[in-house]
Structure formats: C-alpha cells, structure tokens
Amino acid sequence: MRPSVVSLLGRLMPMQRLRKLLIWSGAVFVAVALFAFLGLPPLMRSFLMRTLSDTLHREVTIQQIKINPLTLSLTVRGVMVKDREAPDTFVSFDQLFINLQSVSALRWAVILKDVRIDRPYIRIVRHQDGSYNFSDLLGAGDSGQGGGAAPRKFSFNNIRIVDGSMDLLDQPRQTNHTVRDLNIALPFLSNYPYHIDTSVAPRVSAMINDSRYILEGKTKPFASSLETTFDIDVTDLDIPYYLTYMPVKTNFTIRSGKMSLKAKLLFIQHPQPALTVEGRIALRQLAVSDAQDRPLLALPLLDVVLAPTEPLARLFHVASVTLESPELFIRRDPSGVTNIQTLFPANPDTRTDVKAQDTTATSAVVDIDTFQLSKGMLSFSDTATAISIKAEKNAEDHTPAEPANLVAQEISVRADNLTTRKDRQGTTVVSFRLNKGGTATVKGPVGIAPLSAQLAVSLKAIDLRPFQPYFTDRVKIHVTRGTVSTDGNLSLNHQEGSGLQAAYKGNLSAVQFGSVDKAHAQDFLTWQSLAFGDLDVGYNPTYVHIAKVALTDFYARLIVHPDGSVNLAQIMEKGTVEEKPTSPDTSPTAPQPTPSETSGKAGTDVQIRTVTLQGGHISFSDASLKPAYSVDLTEIGGRVTGLSSGEATLADVELRGKVNQFAPLEIVGKINPLRDDLFVDLKAGFKDMDLSSATPYSGKYVGYTVEKGKLSFDLNYQIANRKLDSKNNLFLDQFTLGEKVESPTATNLPVRLAIALLKDRNGEIRLDLPVTGSLDDPEFRVWKVVLQILVNLLSKAATAPFALLGALIGGGEELGYLEYEPGSATVADTNAKKIEMLVKALYERPSLKLEIEGHVDVEKDREGLRQREFMRKLKVQKFNQRLKQGQASIPVAELNLEPAEYEPFLRLAYKAETFPKPRNLVGFAKDLPVPEMEKLMLTHTQVNDDGLRLLxxxxxxxxxxxxxxxxxxxxxxxxxIEPKSLAPEKRNTLKDSRVDFTIR
Incomplete structure (x- = not known):
C-alpha cells in the first residue's frame, strides 16, 4: 500500500502547484487587467499631461484615457494643446483609437489592427517676422539615434482620420485659410514581406477654402518598385491663396485664378525610376500684376491635355494646348529691363541655373500635337528708346520718355505636330492685326531641333507711326503717315558651328509716307511709293540683293528758319553719330569672333541693280530773310544702275530735273558709295537760273538788291582714296546789282567793284573755283571752301583790285602803279607794258573807271630835277649852236650830248649863268675845272615844291x-586826281616816284 500511496501523493503535488500557479496567474491577470482598466489610465493621463506640457512648453489637457487589455485597444479622448503665446487651441482631437493585435509580441513587431483619429484640429499662425507658432518645436524631437539599425517591422491597418480641420492665420498677408471635412482613409501601411507587393489604396478628401479636393490612388510604399498610382481630381483651386506660400520670392501678384486638375500618375522605382503622367489641367480667369502692381497677364482659359508623358525620361507629350483670349502686357523701362525680367528677384547664381536649365531643356524631347491660341491681344509699351496681348487700350506712358505702344489684336496661332525630336518639323500659322490697322500672316513648316523654318510672310499696310519712338531719339522728325507691306518667304536654319542663318526673298513697299520736323511741324520728307522688287537679303553671311528700287512722287523740304537754323542740319539728334571703330585686337590670345558676330560688319555683299526716281520735288526756303527766299527743284527723275559693294564695280548715275520750273538740272557720272573705298566721279550742272529772286540774300549779305542776272554752273566732283578733287565753274550772265539795302549783316567789302572787276564787256562773269581736300578732315566742307574763295575775291577786290585784275586777264602782274626814275616823267618801256595790260583790262570791263594820281619822292625827285635842269642848260647851248650853224631844229629834251661835247657845252652854260662867280686879281671870272663848274651850277639850280608838283x-x-x-x-x-601830298603813302619797297591807279 505505501508505495502506491506515496506514488499517488507524488502525482498530486504537481497538480496543486499548477492550480496555485493558475490561481496566482489569474489573480495577477485580473489585477493587471483591473489596473489597466482602472489604475493605468489616470496615471498615464497625468504622466502624459505633465510630460507633454513640459516638453512642448504648452498646456496639454487630456479628458480621458481608456485601455482595454482584453482587446488590446487604447482610446484617448479630449486632447487639447494650447498655443504657447495665446489662450487659443493649438492642436486638439476628440478621440484617438488604437487597436494592437496580440501577435505583435510574438512577431516582435508593431501590428495595429485599427488606427483612427476623430475630428483632429490644428491652428497655425504665421507671424509678421515669418516665424510660426510652432517654430520653437522644430528639431525638438531629434533623439540622436543612429540611422544604421534595421527598421522595426510594422503593419498599420485600417488607418482613418475623420472630419479633420485646420486654420492657417497668415498675419503678414492678412489672409486666413481653412481646411474642413478632412477625411483620410489608408487601408494599411506595412513593411512586412507578405504585404510588400500588396497595393494600398489611399483616399484623401477635404474642403480647402470651400473647395472640394479628392485624391485617390494605389501604392506599394515598401516594395522595391515603389509602384504608386494616383488619381488626382482638383476642381477650382483658388490659386492666389496658395501661391502666397511659394518658397521662391516673387515680384508679381496673382489677383485671381482657378485651377482644375484631373490626372493620373504612375510611379515605379525599380528596375529604374519611371513616372508616367496623363490627364488635363485647366486655368481659368487668371489675372497677374507685375512688380509695379500693373496688369501683366489676363488669361480667361488655358487648357492643356497631356498624353502619357514620362518626365523622368524627359519625354513630354502634349496632346493639345488651348488658349482663349489671352491678354499680355509687357513694358520695358528706360534702362531696357522688361517687367517680365523683374518677376523674380535677382539671384547671383541665376546664370548658372539658367545654363543648367537650358541644358536640361535641350536634352528633353517634347511633342505637342496641337497648339491653338485664339483672340489674343498683346501690348508692348517700351520707354527704353510697352507687347500687351490687350489691344483695345494701349499701355500707359509711365515715364517722361516717349513710349512705343505696339498692340497686336486678333492674334491667332495654330501649330500642329511641334516636336523637339531631331530633324522633325511641324506646321504653324500665325496671324494678327497690328495697332488696329495692318495685318500680318506667317505660315509654314517649323523645326525646333535644330531650329529651322520655311515661312510664307505677308504683311499688309503696317502703320509706321507706332514705331516712331525707336528712332525719335536719333532724328527730330515726326512720322505723320505711312505704311509698309511685304510678301515673301523667310528661311531660318541653325547650322552646327556657324550659328543661325536667315534669308528673306520677296517684295517690300512703303507707301503714303509723310513726315514733319519736330521743332516747327513743317513738311520734311514725303513720298507716294518706295518699292523694293525682287528683294533677297540674308544673315550669316549677310548680303542684300535688290533687283529694283523705285521712288515715286517724292518731296523733300529744306528750310532755314527765322533763327538761322536749318531743318536738315537739326534732323539728327546730338550724340547719334557713331564713333569711328577702334582697331581690332589681332593678338593670338584675343578671342576670335564667331561667324554670326562678323556677318553684319563692313564688307557686306550689297547689290542694287536699278534705282529709279520719278516725280521728285525738293523745295528750299529761307525764312531768316525779309522777304523770304524760296527755290524749287522739280520734275526730278532718273536712274542709278549697278550699285554694288564690289571693289571693281561702278554705278552709272543719270538724274535730271528743273530749277524753278525752267532751268534744267543734270547730274551724270559714276559712283560706288557701297564699297569701303568711296569712289565718285560726277558732273552736275544747271543753266539760266534767274537771280532776281535771290534779292533777299543779296540784300542781307551784300547790301543791294539784284536787278537782273542768270546763273549757270558746272560741277565736277571726283573722290578717290578719301581725297576730293572738285571743279566748280560758275557763269553769271548780266548780273547787275540794284538799289542799296540797309542791312546790319551786309558786307563792307566793295561788292560793286568786285562785280565790275569780274564782269567782262559782254556782261559775263566766269569763275573757276577748284576745291581739293581730305574727307577724313572733320573740318573740311566743299561749300565752306567755295564760300571762302568768294569772300577772298571780295577782299582782294577791296585790298588789291589790280592784282585781281591782273590775275583775271592772265598777266599776273601788279597793275596798280607805275614807278619812275628820279626827276623823270617819261613812260619807260616796262611801264609801257603795264599800260598795255591795263588798257586790255579796261577794255574788257567797260564799267570800270580809272583814277590816276601822280606822286614824287621829295628828296630824290628834287635832286633828279636839279640834275635834269643842269643837263637841260648844257643841251640849250648845243641847241643854240645848231641854230647858228643852220641845222634842223630838234627839241631840247630830245638832244643828246656826246662825251666829247660835254666839257665845251658845260663851259658855255657856266659862262651864261648869272650867279656870282669866283674871279682873279684883275676882276675877270676864273677858269675853273669841270667838277668846280658842275658844283657851282648845281648849287645855284633851285627846285621848289611847284616844280615837284608839276613833275x-x-x-x-x-x-x-x-x-x-x-x-x-x-x-x-x-x-x-590831285594828290593830297606830293609824297605818296608808303607801300613796302615801292618807290615814292610813281603813279598810283584806283579802280572805281
């Protein structure tokens, strides 16, 4: 029995321990459950409120926490976090429910069966300094834990946010934003292997600023492929509310605009990232203002339909782009910067960014099946020297400078099959109306990579007046009318290594052109038609080939205003003349220009086959004169053929017209104005221009009216190697001055005398005025030189009329005087030659009168007369002897004394003298040597002033x-003329013993 009892007891003891264990375990479980049900929630509530308040530096209250250990669920109710600086609520939610699955502990993972937040709310405040009411919390949650540990496994299921809301108070922009009815449903998020290839179907919906937004999709967020599909449906997003929070600072303001978006996005990470976008985006009622709060863009509708597009692969396929009635305002300020360029602040790295973007853009391939713009309007207001797609009202003039206001209306653009694929072309048609007047149409194939186009261009009646500001700072004229038209073909082609090449072939005309000068609003230049036929121009290389140019019914007016200013001289504004270019740097290290940089420089191939002028009229009037003077060149016509920039080519010039309706004008010759080395060989002339109409000029500058006269001239201008050689032959017929005119500007020079000197006995004046000079001399002017020659003629007529007269008759000698030997009045041989030339000059100029004025050298002529009187006395003795001998009578003055006769006749003359003579002791006159007799006779020969006056x-x-x-x-x-004094006025080396002539 004992062994069996012992054995039984041995078996009962473990059962009792097990029962106790179970009892104690049950007691512990009940205790823990009771603690979780009853004790833990208040402890957790107290702990979380204290800890969160200390951590967040904000008052945190939690109404209730419930834990159900049996279902492993946690419920937190009535959570509220106060704002740190205000009594308002910062964050709150009504309830947070989390249900943890029991297998979490077995799998050593966080597995949530349910996650739900009811009525969450957050209030965000953006302060004036740009900070937020949560800025102090940023970065506070950094645990410092390394990132090398393997992520903990998790699975969040049945995630829901129900009836959430948010308020955003933007104090700097004084804007409030609201989010209401925020509902987020996410079936699960998991990184468990058996969930990786399961798609998550998220759904987000909310009312944002009273607009409904829905986002639905499927994603495998933890699979290696990261396969994600989103269906985006946004209706009437209010763009201004959200662009305020762009991270990039802007200088523009979006006043209004709605965006609708319906699109599908598919993203796959593995084996390589791929993103496919397909859908439609539409912008409506978009209004944008620039940095100066002026209208920039008005866009009623932009509709873009995307065919399947792969942005990451740089494959963009746009099925269609539609713009309806866009309005764009572009303004350029005086510094040359447009309002488009100022939309974003300057960035020092902009250049690098732009280069990077350009590279990216270049490498993308883009297809646009259809692009269509209708009823567009573009306005460009330019105050730099403003395109608005808004044409009914021109852009305003916001600066003192005269702006260019160009307005394009009714813009229509249709482009099909545009692509950046290499060597592919699409078609395009562009048309618009410019400034409510002319029309423009451009159509044809266009390629993008590389740039290429073959476009038919048609411009009809484009008004020139709106383009006035682009040259108004260079010329002082107002274009009052005029239109430009052209029909042709434009070819564009971008070649690797040589850049953009362009060519245009067609016809161009400018008709009904009119202009006035700014200062006086008087007609300056007009024409009926200026036509360029068979025009062929190109860029890179640059060339201009024109078969024919025709200028018809043109009119130009040259005016001298009352203040003396000339309208032509004042047309060019100061500072517009280009400076002479400096010599280029030819050193090996100097950067060499590209073909496109050199294509427009000197040496451009220019050929103009024929230029025809017809119906020309040039009117000249001088209002600075009283009365005013006018002259007209009419019926100007002719041609210029063979204009070319070729060095060996010369163009033929033949122009004809009339001066004042009657005097024929002719210009013929050869020129080459287009080549680097200017060449001119022109002859110009007109005949029989009546000079009576020039009385205003003669009265003002000469001091006399013009009674009659006609003018003809022949000019020959030759320019070669920058040197001018010109001949200016003027012919005046019967030129006669009339009455004296009082004029303070009239010359004091003897004009009448000059005319009398120049005019021959037929009443003709012929002047040959050669002019030479260098075109490189900035002071050189042909007519300035001619005028100076004429002034010199008048001056010479006043100061040296006989020198002028001598030059005119070809003698080249000074005819204004005759010189004499002391005591002589005989006209010697040299004087006889001068008298002969003087007679010739006086005969050829019958209007001249000659005054003759005799003079003496008082000392030398007195001695000369004494010597002549001495010799006369000796000749009287010879005359007496001849009478006694019965010889023929010869006047004393014509007698000559032979050397052998000198002493005998001296002694007879000495004996005849009655002055006291030296005597000998007996009282008779002494015989004296010859020198003594000469001395005594000369001493006693007196010559008074009467003798000199007589001489x-x-x-x-x-x-x-x-x-x-x-x-x-x-x-x-x-x-x-009776001299005022015996001795004349001293004149250089001339003798006082002379006769002076004066021309009257």
Missing part, C-alpha cells in the same frame, strides 16, 4: 595820254 602832274598826264592813244578806252573813264 607829279606831268607823270599822271603822260599816263593818261598813253592810255588814250590806245583808242580802246574812253576819255570819260579816266580821271586825273
């Missing part, structure tokens, strides 16, 4: 007699 008069009279003996000069034109 001067004899000199004048003998000259007059010599001129009259020629028979070619009337006596009434010769006058003997």
């Amino acid at each position: 001067a008069s004899q000199r004048a009279m003998k000259v007059k007699d010599a001129i009259l003996r020629s028979g070619e000069v009337e006596q009434g034109r010769l006058f003997i």
Whole structure:
C-alpha cells in the first residue's frame, strides 16, 4: 500500500502547484487587467499631461484615457494643446483609437489592427517676422539615434482620420485659410514581406477654402518598385491663396485664378525610376500684376491635355494646348529691363541655373500635337528708346520718355505636330492685326531641333507711326503717315558651328509716307511709293540683293528758319553719330569672333541693280530773310544702275530735273558709295537760273538788291582714296546789282567793284573755283571752301583790285602803279607794258573807271630835277649852236650830248649863268675845272615844291595820254586826281616816284 500511496501523493503535488500557479496567474491577470482598466489610465493621463506640457512648453489637457487589455485597444479622448503665446487651441482631437493585435509580441513587431483619429484640429499662425507658432518645436524631437539599425517591422491597418480641420492665420498677408471635412482613409501601411507587393489604396478628401479636393490612388510604399498610382481630381483651386506660400520670392501678384486638375500618375522605382503622367489641367480667369502692381497677364482659359508623358525620361507629350483670349502686357523701362525680367528677384547664381536649365531643356524631347491660341491681344509699351496681348487700350506712358505702344489684336496661332525630336518639323500659322490697322500672316513648316523654318510672310499696310519712338531719339522728325507691306518667304536654319542663318526673298513697299520736323511741324520728307522688287537679303553671311528700287512722287523740304537754323542740319539728334571703330585686337590670345558676330560688319555683299526716281520735288526756303527766299527743284527723275559693294564695280548715275520750273538740272557720272573705298566721279550742272529772286540774300549779305542776272554752273566732283578733287565753274550772265539795302549783316567789302572787276564787256562773269581736300578732315566742307574763295575775291577786290585784275586777264602782274626814275616823267618801256595790260583790262570791263594820281619822292625827285635842269642848260647851248650853224631844229629834251661835247657845252652854260662867280686879281671870272663848274651850277639850280608838283602832274598826264592813244578806252573813264601830298603813302619797297591807279 505505501508505495502506491506515496506514488499517488507524488502525482498530486504537481497538480496543486499548477492550480496555485493558475490561481496566482489569474489573480495577477485580473489585477493587471483591473489596473489597466482602472489604475493605468489616470496615471498615464497625468504622466502624459505633465510630460507633454513640459516638453512642448504648452498646456496639454487630456479628458480621458481608456485601455482595454482584453482587446488590446487604447482610446484617448479630449486632447487639447494650447498655443504657447495665446489662450487659443493649438492642436486638439476628440478621440484617438488604437487597436494592437496580440501577435505583435510574438512577431516582435508593431501590428495595429485599427488606427483612427476623430475630428483632429490644428491652428497655425504665421507671424509678421515669418516665424510660426510652432517654430520653437522644430528639431525638438531629434533623439540622436543612429540611422544604421534595421527598421522595426510594422503593419498599420485600417488607418482613418475623420472630419479633420485646420486654420492657417497668415498675419503678414492678412489672409486666413481653412481646411474642413478632412477625411483620410489608408487601408494599411506595412513593411512586412507578405504585404510588400500588396497595393494600398489611399483616399484623401477635404474642403480647402470651400473647395472640394479628392485624391485617390494605389501604392506599394515598401516594395522595391515603389509602384504608386494616383488619381488626382482638383476642381477650382483658388490659386492666389496658395501661391502666397511659394518658397521662391516673387515680384508679381496673382489677383485671381482657378485651377482644375484631373490626372493620373504612375510611379515605379525599380528596375529604374519611371513616372508616367496623363490627364488635363485647366486655368481659368487668371489675372497677374507685375512688380509695379500693373496688369501683366489676363488669361480667361488655358487648357492643356497631356498624353502619357514620362518626365523622368524627359519625354513630354502634349496632346493639345488651348488658349482663349489671352491678354499680355509687357513694358520695358528706360534702362531696357522688361517687367517680365523683374518677376523674380535677382539671384547671383541665376546664370548658372539658367545654363543648367537650358541644358536640361535641350536634352528633353517634347511633342505637342496641337497648339491653338485664339483672340489674343498683346501690348508692348517700351520707354527704353510697352507687347500687351490687350489691344483695345494701349499701355500707359509711365515715364517722361516717349513710349512705343505696339498692340497686336486678333492674334491667332495654330501649330500642329511641334516636336523637339531631331530633324522633325511641324506646321504653324500665325496671324494678327497690328495697332488696329495692318495685318500680318506667317505660315509654314517649323523645326525646333535644330531650329529651322520655311515661312510664307505677308504683311499688309503696317502703320509706321507706332514705331516712331525707336528712332525719335536719333532724328527730330515726326512720322505723320505711312505704311509698309511685304510678301515673301523667310528661311531660318541653325547650322552646327556657324550659328543661325536667315534669308528673306520677296517684295517690300512703303507707301503714303509723310513726315514733319519736330521743332516747327513743317513738311520734311514725303513720298507716294518706295518699292523694293525682287528683294533677297540674308544673315550669316549677310548680303542684300535688290533687283529694283523705285521712288515715286517724292518731296523733300529744306528750310532755314527765322533763327538761322536749318531743318536738315537739326534732323539728327546730338550724340547719334557713331564713333569711328577702334582697331581690332589681332593678338593670338584675343578671342576670335564667331561667324554670326562678323556677318553684319563692313564688307557686306550689297547689290542694287536699278534705282529709279520719278516725280521728285525738293523745295528750299529761307525764312531768316525779309522777304523770304524760296527755290524749287522739280520734275526730278532718273536712274542709278549697278550699285554694288564690289571693289571693281561702278554705278552709272543719270538724274535730271528743273530749277524753278525752267532751268534744267543734270547730274551724270559714276559712283560706288557701297564699297569701303568711296569712289565718285560726277558732273552736275544747271543753266539760266534767274537771280532776281535771290534779292533777299543779296540784300542781307551784300547790301543791294539784284536787278537782273542768270546763273549757270558746272560741277565736277571726283573722290578717290578719301581725297576730293572738285571743279566748280560758275557763269553769271548780266548780273547787275540794284538799289542799296540797309542791312546790319551786309558786307563792307566793295561788292560793286568786285562785280565790275569780274564782269567782262559782254556782261559775263566766269569763275573757276577748284576745291581739293581730305574727307577724313572733320573740318573740311566743299561749300565752306567755295564760300571762302568768294569772300577772298571780295577782299582782294577791296585790298588789291589790280592784282585781281591782273590775275583775271592772265598777266599776273601788279597793275596798280607805275614807278619812275628820279626827276623823270617819261613812260619807260616796262611801264609801257603795264599800260598795255591795263588798257586790255579796261577794255574788257567797260564799267570800270580809272583814277590816276601822280606822286614824287621829295628828296630824290628834287635832286633828279636839279640834275635834269643842269643837263637841260648844257643841251640849250648845243641847241643854240645848231641854230647858228643852220641845222634842223630838234627839241631840247630830245638832244643828246656826246662825251666829247660835254666839257665845251658845260663851259658855255657856266659862262651864261648869272650867279656870282669866283674871279682873279684883275676882276675877270676864273677858269675853273669841270667838277668846280658842275658844283657851282648845281648849287645855284633851285627846285621848289611847284616844280615837284608839276613833275607829279606831268607823270599822271603822260599816263593818261598813253592810255588814250590806245583808242580802246574812253576819255570819260579816266580821271586825273590831285594828290593830297606830293609824297605818296608808303607801300613796302615801292618807290615814292610813281603813279598810283584806283579802280572805281
């Protein structure tokens, strides 16, 4: 029995221990459950409220925490976190429910069967300094735990946020944003292997600022492929509310705009990242203002339909782009910066970023099946020297400078099959109306990679006036009318290594052109038609080939205003003349220009086959004169053929017209104005221009009216190697001055005398005025030189009329005087030659009168007369002897004494003298040597002023007699002038013993 009892007891003891263990375990479980049900929630509530308040530095309250250890669920109700700086609620939710699955501990993972948050709320405040009411919390949760440990396995299932809301108070922008009815449903998030290839179907919906947004999709967030599909449906998103929070600072303001988006996105990470986007985006009622709060863009509708597009692969396929009635305002300020360029703040790294973007853009391939723009309007307001797609109202003038206002209306663009694929082309048609007037149409194939186009261009009646500001700072004229039209073909092609090449072939015309000068609003230049036929121009290389140019019914007006200013001289604004380019740097290290940089420089191939002028009229008037002076060049016509920039090519010029309706004008010759080395060989002339109409000029500058006269001239201009050689032959017929005119600007020079000197006996004046000079001399002007020559002629007429007269008749000698030996009045041989030339000059110029004025050298002529009187006394003795001998009578003055006769006749003359003579002791006159007799006779020969005056008069009279003996000069034109003094005015090295002439 004992062994069996012992054995039984041995078996009962473990059962009792097991029962106790079970009892104690049950007691512990009940205790723990009771603690979890009743004790832990208040402890956890107290702990969490204290800990969270300390950590967040905000008051945290929790109404209730419930724990159900049997279902492993946790419920937290009434959580509220106060704002740190205000009594308002920062974060709150009504209830958080979490249900933990029991297998979590066995699998050493966090597995939640349910996660639900009811009515969560958050209030975000953005302060004036840009900080937020949660800025102090950023970074506070960093645990410092390394990132190398393997992530803990988790599986969150049935995740829901129900009826959430948010308020965002933006104090700097004084804007409030609201989120209501936020509901998020996420079936699960898990990184368990058996969940990795299971798609999660998230759904998000909310009312954001009273607009409904829905996002649905499928994703495998923990699979290596990261396959994700999203269906996005956004309706009427209020763009201004959300663009405020762009991370990039902008200088523009979006006033209004709604965006609707319906799209599907598919993303796959493995084996390589791939993103496919397909859908439609539409913008409506978009209004944008620029940095100055002026309208920039108004876009009623932009509709973009995306075909399946792969952005990561840089494959963009746009099925269609549609713009309806867009309005764009572009303004350029005086510094040349447009409002488009100022939309974003300057960034020092902008250049690098742009280069990177350009590279990316270049490497993308983009397809646009259809692009369509209708009823567009573009306005460009330019105050730099403003395109608005808004044409009914021009952009405003916001600066003192005159703006260019260009407005394109009714813009229509249709493009099909545009692509950046290499060597592919699409088609495009663009048309618009410019400034409510002319029309433009451009159509044809266009390629993008590389850039290429073959476009038919048609411009009809484009008004030139809106383009006035682009040249108004260079010329002082207002274009009052005029339109441009062209039809042709534009070819564009971008070649690797040589850049963009362009060519245009067609016809171009500018018609009904009119302009006035700014200062006086008077007509300046007009024409009926300027046409360019068979135009062929190109860029890179640059060339201009024109078969024919025709200018018809043109008119130009040259005016001298009352203040003396000339409208032509004032047309160019100061500072617009380009400076002469400096010599290029040819050093090996100097950067060499690309073909596109050099294609527009000197040496461009220019060929103009024929230029035709017809119906030209040039009017000149001078209002600075009283009365005003006017002259017209009319019926100007002709042609220029063979214009070319070729060095060996010369163009033929033949132009004709009339001066004041009657005098024919002709210009013929050869020119080459287009080549680097200018060449001109032109002859120009007109005949029989009546000069009576020039009285205003002659009265102002000469001091006399013009009684009559005609002008003809022949000009020959030759320019080679920058040197001018010109001949200016002027012919005046019967030019006669009239009455004296009082004018403070009239010259004091003897104009009448000059005319009399220049005019021959037929009433003709011929002047040959050669002019030479260098075109590189900035002071050189042809007519300035001609005018100076004419002034020099007048001056010479006043100061040296006989030198001028001598030059005119070809003698080249000074005819204004005759010189004499002391005591002589005889016209010597040299004087006879001068008198002969003087007679010739007076004969050729019958209007000239000659005054003759005799003079003496008081000392030398007195001695000369004494010597002549001494010799006369000796000749008287010879004359007496000849009478006694019965010889023929010869005047004393014509007798000559032989050397052998000198002493005998001296002694007879000495004996005849009655002055006291030296005597000998007996009282008889002594015989004296020859020198003593000469000395005594000369000493006692007296010459007074009357003798000198008589000598001067004899000199004048003998000259007059010599001129009259020629028979070619009337006596009434010769006058003997009584000298004011015996001695004349000193003149350089001339003798005082002379006769002076004066022309009247």
